[in-house]
Amino acid sequence: MHLPRLSSFFRLASPWLATLALLAPLGAPAQNLVERLSNTTMVQSEQARAELLAHAPEGAGPGKPVWLGLQLTHAPDWHTYWKNSGDSGLPTELQWTLPPGVTVGPIGWPTPRKFPLGTLANYGYDGTVLLPVPLTIDPSFADREIEVKLYAAWLVCRKECIPEEGNFTLRLPVQGSTALNGRAFEAAFAAAPTEQPAGDSRLEPVDSQLKVSLAGLPAAWRDQPLEFFPETPGLIEPGAAWTQTWDGERWTASVPLSPHRSESPTAVPLVVALANPPGEGPGSPGVRLEAPVQGTWPAAAPLPTAVPDELIAVLQDNAARAASAPASSGPPITLWAALLGALLGGMILNLMPCVFPVLAIKVLSFAKHADDRAAHRANGLAYTAGVVLSFLALGGLLLGLRSAGEAIGWGFQLQSPEVVATLAVLFTVIGLNLAGLFEFGNVLPSSVASLQAKNPTADAFLTGVLATAIASPCTAPFMGASLGLAIGLPTVQALAVFGVLGLGMALPYLAASWWPAVARALPRPGAWMNTFRQLMAFPMFATVVWLLWVLGQQSGIDGAAALLMLLVMLALLIWALGLHGKGRAVLAGLSALGLIWLGWSIGPNVTHLQAADAANAPVATAVAGVSWEPWSAEKQASLLAEGRPVFVDFTAAWCVTCQYNKRTTLADVGLLGDIAARNMALLRADWTRRDPTITAELARLGRNGVPVYAIYQNGQAPQLLSEVLSVDEVRAALAKL
Numbered sequence: 099m100h101l102p103r104l105s106s107f108f109r110l111a112s113p114w115l116a117t118l119a120l121l122a123p124l125g126a127p128a129q130n131l132v133e134r135l136s137n138t139t140m141v142q143s144e145q146a147r148a149e150l151l152a153h154a155p156e157g158a159g160p161g162k163p164v165w166l167g168l169q170l171t172h173a174p175d176w177h178t179y180w181k182n183s184g185d186s187g188l189p190t191e192l193q194w195t196l197p198p199g200v201t202v203g204p205i206g207w208p209t210p211r212k213f214p215l216g217t218l219a220n221y222g223y224d225g226t227v228l229l230p231v232p233l234t235i236d237p238s239f240a241d242r243e244i245e246v247k248l249y250a251a252w253l254v255c256r257k258e259c260i261p262e263e264g265n266f267t268l269r270l271p272v273q274g275s276t277a278l279n280g281r282a283f284e285a286a287f288a289a290a291p292t293e294q295p296a297g298d299s300r301l302e303p304v305d306s307q308l309k310v311s312l313a314g315l316p317a318a319w320r321d322q323p324l325e326f327f328p329e330t331p332g333l334i335e336p337g338a339a340w341t342q343t344w345d346g347e348r349w350t351a352s353v354p355l356s357p358h359r360s361e362s363p364t365a366v367p368l369v370v371a372l373a374n375p376p377g378e379g380p381g382s383p384g385v386r387l388e389a390p391v392q393g394t395w396p397a398a399a400p401l402p403t404a405v406p407d408e409l410i411a412v413l414q415d416n417a418a419r420a421a422s423a424p425a426s427s428g429p430p431i432t433l434w435a436a437l438l439g440a441l442l443g444g445m446i447l448n449l450m451p452c453v454f455p456v457l458a459i460k461v462l463s464f465a466k467h468a469d470d471r472a473a474h475r476a477n478g479l480a481y482t483a484g485v486v487l488s489f490l491a492l493g494g495l496l497l498g499l500r501s502a503g504e505a506i507g508w509g510f511q512l513q514s515p516e517v518v519a520t521l522a523v524l525f526t527v528i529g530l531n532l533a534g535l536f537e538f539g540n541v542l543p544s545s546v547a548s549l550q551a552k553n554p555t556a557d558a559f560l561t562g563v564l565a566t567a568i569a570s571p572c573t574a575p576f577m578g579a580s581l582g583l584a585i586g587l588p589t590v591q592a593l594a595v596f597g598v599l600g601l602g603m604a605l606p607y608l609a610a611s612w613w614p615a616v617a618r619a620l621p622r623p624g625a626w627m628n629t630f631r632q633l634m635a636f637p638m639f640a641t642v643v644w645l646l647w648v649l650g651q652q653s654g655i656d657g658a659a660a661l662l663m664l665l666v667m668l669a670l671l672i673w674a675l676g677l678h679g680k681g682r683a684v685l686a687g688l689s690a691l692g693l694i695w696l697g698w699s700i701g702p703n704v705t706h707l708q709a710a711d712a713a714n715a716p717v718a719t720a721v722a723g724v725s726w727e728p729w730s731a732e733k734q735a736s737l738l739a740e741g742r743p744v745f746v747d748f749t750a751a752w753c754v755t756c757q758y759n760k761r762t763t764l765a766d767v768g769l770l771g772d773i774a775a776r777n778m779a780l781l782r783a784d785w786t787r788r789d790p791t792i793t794a795e796l797a798r799l800g801r802n803g804v805p806v807y808a809i810y811q812n813g814q815a816p817q818l819l820s821e822v823l824s825v826d827e828v829r830a831a832l833a834k835l
Contacts, residue, residue, distance in 0.1 A: 141262070141263075141264030141266070142797065142800070143254075143260075143262055144173065144798055144799075144800075144815070145172070145173050145176045145254045145256075145260055145262070145798075146170055146171060146172050146173060146176060146178070146252070146254045146262065147170070147171040147794075147797055147798075148168060148169070148170055148171075148250060148252070148262075148264050148266075149168070149169045149171075150166065150167075150168060150169075150246070150248055150266035150267075150268050151166070151167050151168075151169050151228065151279040151282060151283070152164075152165070152166050152167075152246070152268055152270050152276050152279065153165040153166075153167070153230075153276065153277065153279050153280060153282075153283040154270060154275065154276040154277070155275055155276070155277040155280065156275065157271070157272060157273050157274060157275055157276075158233070158235060158244055158270050158271065158272045158276070159235060159272055159273070160235045160236065160237040160239065161235075162235065163232075164232065164233040164234075164235065164270075165230050165231065165232055165233065165283055166194075166202070166230070166231050166233060166246060166248075166268070167228045167229055167230040167231060167279075167282075167283065167286065168190070168192060168228070168229050168248070168250050168266075169226065169227070169228040169229075169282060170190070170223070170226070170227055170228075170229070170252065171225075171226045171794055171797075172223070172224050172225060172226070172227075172254065172378075173794070173795070173798045174731035174732075174734065174735055174795070175224075175256050175731075175735055176224065176254050176255065176256050177211075177213055177220070177222045177223060177224040177254070177255060177256075178190055178222050178223055178227075178252045178253060178254050178255075179220065179221065179222040179223075179252075179253060179255075180207060180210035180221040180222050180223070180327070181205070181207050181329055182221055182327065182328060182329050182330065182331045183220055183221060183222065183331070184212075184213075184218075184219050184220035184221040184222075184336040184337075185215075185218040185219055185220060185335075185336050185337055186218065186220060186259075187220050187222065187253055187255060187259070188252075188253045190205075190229060190250065190251070190252040190253075191250065191251045191252070192205065192229070192231065192248060192249075192250050193248070193249040193250070194231075194246070194247070194248055195246075195247035195248070195249075196233075196244070196245075196246060196247075197239070197241065197244060197245060198239075199235065199236035199238050199239035200233060200234070200235055200236070200239060200244055201233070201234045201236075202231050202232070202233055202234075203231055203232040203233075203234065204231065205229050205230070205231055206229070206230045206231065206232070206286065206287070206290050207229065207290070208223070208227060208228075208229075208286055208289035208290050208291075208379075208380035208381075209289060209290065209291050209327075209369055209371045209380050209381040209382060209383060209384040210222055210223060210327060210369075210380065210381055211223060211224065211375070211380070211381040212325055212327075212336070212373075212381075214337055215257070215337070216337070217337045217338065218336070218337040219336035219337035220255070220336070221327055221336065223379060223380055224378045224379070225377070225378025225379035226378070226379050226794075227286075227289075227379050227380055228282050228283065228285070228286040229286075230283055230286045230287070235272075239272075241272065242271070242272055242273070243269045243270060243271050243272060244269070244270040244272065245267070245268075245269055245270075246266075246267065246268040246269070246270060247265070247266070247267050248265070248266040248267075248268075249263070249264075249265055249266075250263065250264050250266065251263040278498075286380075288383060289379070289380035289381075289383055290383070291369045291371065291383065291384035291385055291386035292383065292384070292385050292386065293386055293387075294314060294385050294386065294387045295314075295387065296365075296387050296388055296389050296390060297313055297314045298313040298314070299311060299312040299313050299314065299387060299389045299390075300389055300390055300391070300392050301366055301389045301390070301391045301392070302391070302392045302393045303355060303391070303393055303394070303395050303396060304393065305396065306354060306355050306357070306396070307352045307353065307354060307355060308333065308334060308352070308353045308354075308355050309350070309351075309352055310326065310349075310350060310351040310352070310353060310389075311348060311349075311350050312348070312349045312350075312370065312387070312389065313347065313348050313349075314347075315347070315349055315370065315385060316385065317347070319349075319372060320344055320347065321344050322372060322373075323342065323372075323373040323374070324342060324349060324351075324370050324371065324372060324373055325370065325371050325372070325373045325374075325381070325384075326340075326342075326351060326353060326368065326370055327368060327369040327370070327371070327384075328366050328367075328368045329366070329367040329368060329369070330361060330363055330366055330367070332356055332358070332359045332360055332361065333355065333356060333359050333361065333363075333366065334353045334354060334355060334356055335353075335354040335355070335356050338353075338354040339354075340352060340353045340354060349370070355396070359395075362395035363391060364390065364391050365388050365389065365390045365391060366388070366389055366391060367386065367387075367388045368386070368387065368388075368389060369384045369385065369386045370384055370385055371383065371384030371385070372384075436595050437594065437595060437598045440595050440596075440598040440599040440602060441598050441599070441601065441602040441605070442602060443599060443602060444598070444599040444600060444601065444602020444603035444604075444605070445602045445603065445605055445606060447602075447603045448603060448606055474611045474612070475611055475612055476555050476558075477555060477557075477558040477611055478558070478607060478608045478610070478611025478612060479555075479608070479611075480555035480556075480558035480559040480562070481558040481559065481561055481562045481604060481607055481608070481611075482562065482601070482604035482605075482607070482608045483559055483562065484558065484559040484560060484561065484562020484563045484565075484566070485562035485563075485565060485566050485600045485601075485603050485604040486562075486597055486600035486601055486604060487562075487563075487600075488562060488563045488566035488600065489566055489596045489597060489599055489600030489603075490593055490596055490597050490600065492566065492596070493592065493593055493595075493596030493597075493599075494593060494596075515649055515652045515653050515657065515704060518645050518648050518649045518652065519645075519649060519661050519704050521645055522642050522645040522646060522649070522661060522665065523664075523665065523668065524564075525638050525639075525641050525642045525645065526638075526639075526642050526665050526668065526669065527668070527672065528638050529635045529636075529638030529639045529642065530635070530669055530672060532631050532632060532634050532635035532638060533632055533635035534631075534632060535669070535672065535673055535676070536672050536673065536675070536676040562604065565603070566600065566603070642665070646658050646661060646662060647751065648751045648786070649661055649704070651751035651786045651787075652751075652786060652787055653703065653704060654703075656703045657703045657704050659703075660696075660700040660701065660703040660704050661704045663696060663700065664693065664696055664697065664700075664701065664704070667689065667692050667693045667696055668693060670685075670689045670692075671686060671689035671690055671692075671693055674686040674688075674689045719765070719770050719780075720765065720767050720770060721767060721770040721771055721773075721774055723774055724770050724773060724774045724780065725780065726747070726780045726781070726782045727779070727780065727781055727782070728781070728782060728783075728784070729746055729748075729781040729782055729783035729784075729792070730791070731791060731795065733781060734746065734781060734810065737779045737781075738810060738811070738812050739812075741812065742777055742778065742779050743776060743777075743778045743779070743809060743810065743811040743835050744778065744779045744780075744781060744809070744810040744811070745773065745778055745779070745780050745781070745807070745808075745809050745810075746781045746782075746783055746807070746808045746809075746810065747759075747760070747764065747780070747781070747782045747783065747805070747807060748783045748785060748792065748795075748796060748801075748804050748805060748806040748807070748808070749782060749783065749784060749785065749804055749805055750784065750785040750786045750804050751784075751786040753804050753805055755805050755821055755822060756804055756805040758822075759805060759807075759822065759823045762823075763823040763824060763825050763828065764823065766825050768825070769825050769828055769829065772829060772832055773832070776832060776835065778832075783795065785804050799816060799818060800818075801818075805821050806818065806821075807819040807820075807823060807828075809831055809832075809835070811835055814835075817831050817834065819831060
């Protein structure tokens with residue numbers, strides 16, 4: 099009888115597995131990660147997420163380029179404002195508190211967009227925008243770090259407007275490089291308008307019009323429509339009709355003046371840019387100049403005593419929404435509630451099918467040491483340490499990379515085909531070992547294979563690492579709100595949530611290892627252990643099938659088939675290494691060459707992401723007229739504008755709970771009939787591969803992993819359902835519409 103000798107394999111494979119699972123899909127630099135984790139503060143609401151970012155690639159010393167910035171990530175259809183907000187709104191305000199010897203410059207405003215609203219219009223930003231400011235460090239500054247404090251206030255609007263604010267702190271090292279947010283700042287610099295001398299450009303007020311004549315604009319703009327953004331507020335009517343034309347290289351326009359302006363400047367700073375840029379965020383990179391004013395400004399009319407009809411309509415619409423919409427989708431949870439949810443959710447993770455075979459190996463350990471209480475307790479503590487430290491590492495890396503601008507969430511490691519393929523290889527090898535195809539002692543050097551006897555707790559610790567890598571992508575009941583809160587908490591509190599989540603997952607085994615009755619309940623060591631060991635090979639192979647299916651969603655059928663062929667060749671190589679005599683060298687050599695050749699020829703198919711077009715077709719259900727369509731913010735907004743409620747399934751192929759709900763509750767014919775009767779639209783947000791838009795929407799809902807089920811309706815906050823759905827729960831939510 100031979101027990102599975104897994105420690106030597108775990109000792110070799112698990113560090114690589116942990117590294118790949120945490121780092122492979124990201125490609126983000128790790129410099130100053132601890133500094134970023136301990137300092138960055140984020141403010142999150144349903145409408146926007148605000149983050150304080152820093153960029154000092156050469157350090158924060160005198161004469162070095164040092165930048166700070168507030169990054170605003172808006173929910174779909176929401177926007178904030180430029181320095182001139184247009185007909186309404188307020189620009190974002192930044193108030194800095196800095197140590198002596200450090201001064202801050204003005205905001206480097208990116209080119210704005212124009213948001214029409216009836217006959218009115220505003221200037222601002224949607225999507226994601228970074229407002230950078232430069233820092234100047236005096237040579238007399240001698241501290242090792244710069245403590246930055248920021249109070250920011252912004253007005254975020256759709257049709258309704260919500261004032262928001264936040265306090266942020268950051269410690270910026272003077273000597274070390276801070277460059278994690280380089281891409282975000284480079285994008286902000288690229289979106290800023292280019293400074294240009296006025297030259298022969300001029301403005302002239304004539305009657306009720308501002309005549310604009312600009313020269314020296316980019317030649318690529320000629321004969322294309324432009325947008326006109328004066329920095330001085332109140333000069334023009336932003337939403338009124340105006341005319342423009344090109345006369346050779348000169349661009350001219352006639353813009354209606356505001357009859358109620360309060361200023362008559364001699365020169366007007368302004369920005370012009372290409373009109374109607376696609377996408378979100380800042381507008382097209384423009385040109386900024388300060389154009390002199392010729393002529394005399396007409397007299398300003400007194401303010402009207404009546405409110406315009408358009409504004410009355412908007413205010414009435416806002417009042418109706420405020421009356422019908424609850425303040426939020428539910429009361430915010432406290433830190434203690436989040437910790438309790440993490441503890442319970444971690445315990446439930448042990449029920450995930452892919453984790454069970456890993457934990458089953460520990461049953462053999464229990465049986466082997468049935469009378470050794472000290473060995474039981476040592477294994478329990480080591481396993482717990484492996485799980486908790488892995489969750490802390492995973493959570494810390496997640497927080498650090500999010501603060502660096504990466505749009506990722508819980509389970510990010512299985513969004514990488516490289517990690518999925520690595521886990522499939524690992525579980526295949528473990529399954530072959532459990533099935534008795536080979537013993538690690540026969541294929542590894544004896545010095546390595548004997549490590550199990552010298553370090554009996556290593557198996558337990560590395561099993562904890564492996565179990566975490568497999569279980570972490572799914573969100574169990576009670577986990578969703580806890581993870582959503584953790585992402586916005588200060589670093590220490592957030593890591594506490596991740597640590598308690600790991601403790602919850604390890605708790606059943608830890609308790610069993612300290613409770614002698616568990617060991618006494620198991621059969622005595624004997625032949626049953628070999629049978630149980632071989633039986634556990636099949637759940638391992640079932641996990642490989644699941645991983646191949648996940649890979650197929652990412653890399654297509656060619657990627658899944660390529661990995662399957664590589665696994666077959668790997669199994670042949672392992673079998674050949676277990677032979678004796680001359681046949682071992684020949685067959686093992688040929689198998690190794692075959693594996694190398696297959697890796698070179700078809701291996702790239704494994705990690706090649708397939709086009710997403712195939713996943714974008716509607717999926718019919720068992721009820722006529724009801725189908726699942728791919729989610730997008732634009733599609734959701736369009737359906738809500740039609741007055742239809744929307745059910746969104748945030749899912750991923752690697753989430754076992756998601757697949758269970760999809761095949762049970764969400765496939766129930768009676769429930770689908772109820773959905774059809776309410777003319778509800780069904781959208782599916784597939785997070786199998788990284789998607790920053792879905793990540794942002796999950797964050798807006800206060801979640802950071804899947805599954806998430808949300809029901810949207812105009813005039814109401816989104817309803818969030820539980821992670822394990824039931825037909826009755828969904829029907830109860832429908833009844834509230």
